[in-house]
Amino acid sequence: MPQGQPSVVPDDGLTTRQRRNRPLVFVHTGIGKGKSTAAFGLALRAWNQGWPIGVFQFVKSAKWKVGEENALKVLGASGEGGTVAWHKMGEGWSWIQRAPAEGEPTNEDKAREGWEQVKRDLAAETYKLYVLDEFAYPMHWGWIDVDEVVQVLRDRPGTQHVVITGRNAPRQLIDFADLVTDMSKVKHPMDAGQKGQRGIEW
Amino acid sequence: MPQGQPSVVPDDGLTTRQRRNRPLVFVHTGIGKGKSTAAFGLALRAWNQGWPIGVFQFVKSAKWKVGEENALKVLGASGEGGTVAWHKMGEGWSWIQRAPAEGEPTNEDKAREGWEQVKRDLAAETYKLYVLDEFAYPMHWGWIDVDEVVQVLRDRPGTQHVVITGRNAPRQLIDFADLVTDMSKVKHPMDAGQKGQRGIEW
Numbered sequence: 001m002p003q004g005q006p007s008v009v010p011d012d013g014l015t016t017r018q019r020r021n022r023p024l025v026f027v028h029t030g031i032g033k034g035k036s037t038a039a040f041g042l043a044l045r046a047w048n049q050g051w052p053i054g055v056f057q058f059v060k061s062a063k064w065k066v067g068e069e070n071a072l073k074v075l076g077a078s079g080e081g082g083t084v085a086w087h088k089m090g091e092g093w094s095w096i097q098r099a100p101a102e103g104e105p106t107n108e109d110k111a112r113e114g115w116e117q118v119k120r121d122l123a124a125e126t127y128k129l130y131v132l133d134e135f136a137y138p139m140h141w142g143w144i145d146v147d148e149v150v151q152v153l154r155d156r157p158g159t160q161h162v163v164i165t166g167r168n169a170p171r172q173l174i175d176f177a178d179l180v181t182d183m184s185k186v187k188h189p190m191d192a193g194q195k196g197q198r199g200i201e202w
Numbered sequence: 203m204p205q206g207q208p209s210v211v212p213d214d215g216l217t218t219r220q221r222r223n224r225p226l227v228f229v230h231t232g233i234g235k236g237k238s239t240a241a242f243g244l245a246l247r248a249w250n251q252g253w254p255i256g257v258f259q260f261v262k263s264a265k266w267k268v269g270e271e272n273a274l275k276v277l278g279a280s281g282e283g284g285t286v287a288w289h290k291m292g293e294g295w296s297w298i299q300r301a302p303a304e305g306e307p308t309n310e311d312k313a314r315e316g317w318e319q320v321k322r323d324l325a326a327e328t329y330k331l332y333v334l335d336e337f338a339y340p341m342h343w344g345w346i347d348v349d350e351v352v353q354v355l356r357d358r359p360g361t362q363h364v365v366i367t368g369r370n371a372p373r374q375l376i377d378f379a380d381l382v383t384d385m386s387k388v389k390h391p392m393d394a395g396q397k398g399q400r401g402i403e404w
Contacts, residue, residue: 037243038236045269049401067247180389186382199251
C-alpha cells in the first residue's frame, strides 16, 4: 500500500486536506479473482467509519455473494458502524414492490432500472460508499451508456465514493476513475480440475 | 468468476466432492491495491460458513487495518457465524504475555515467532481459514525460509485454507499455491498527488 508522500503535488488550488478527502471512483477489473471481494473488503473500512453503504449487484447469479451479504447485513445491523443497504438486480431490486403489469422485464431493463436508482441515490446523497458490483458488464454489453455514467459520476454532489467491479471495464470509465486495479489470474484451481467450494467461492 | 465445468478433470483418484473440498492456498501478490482487502473479503465468506478464522498481520503498520479488524471482530462476536482471532506482529503478538527479559526482539524475530505460532495452529487445526497478511514480505526478505513454508503448507492436516498476501511473493510459493492473483496498479490517486484518506486506505 502506498504511504507517505505523494509523488507529485498538483497545482489544483486545493489544500492537502481538501485533496485528501476528495471523493473517489474505484474500478476493479481484469480476469482474475478478487474484484468483488476487494470491493466488499473496502466496505468493511467504510462501515468502520460509520458510513452508510449501498450495494447494488448488477448481474444475477445463482449463488450471489451470500457470505459478503450476510456479513455486511450483520455489521449494518450491529449498531456499531455504518448502515448497509443491499440491492439485487435478479430479485427485482428491493425498491420495486411488485412485478410490472404486463411482460417480464429483461435483464437489460433491470440493469437500467438499477442504474436509475443509483442516479437517484447519488443525487440525494443517500450513501457515502456505493458498491456497484459487476456494473462493468451492463456497460460493456451496451445496456448502459458509459458516457452517461462518467458524467453522472463527475457531477455527483458531496462526498460519495463509488466502487465499480467487473471484467472489461470500458476505457472511458478507466480514464475517468481515480483508482483502477487490474486483477490478473496467475493460477486458478479450476485450471487443475477443481470446482468452486462453499466458503471460498460463495 | 469462473463457474460451471472445470477445463480438465484430473486423474488424481479423487471424487469430485473430495477434489472440490480440497483445502486451498491462495496468494494475492502484485503492486496494485486489493491484496489484503480481497483476503479480508474472503474471510467474510468463511465467517458466513461458521469457520474459525485466524488473522496474522506480519508487517507492523502505523494504521494497521482497523476497519477490517473492527468489522471482523464484531462479526466474530456476533454469535451468527464463525469466530475470529486477530494477531498483530507489531503489538507483540497476542499470545505473548510479556516482553522478553533482555533485549528487544527485532522485527525479524517477531516475524519468525509469528510463523512458529502459525505452524502450531496448523498442526492443531485451530482455524479453518488463515489470513497471513503481508506474509510475503518476511519470506522475500529472507527472514522466513520459503521452502519450509511450502513444506509446512503441503503437510498441513485436515481442511485448512490459507491466504497469503504481499508484494514479491516468492516463486516457490507461487508454484505451490492453488490460486494466485496478481493485483496490478493501473491508476492510483497518489500518482495525482492525493494522500490516503480515512475509510478508504484504513
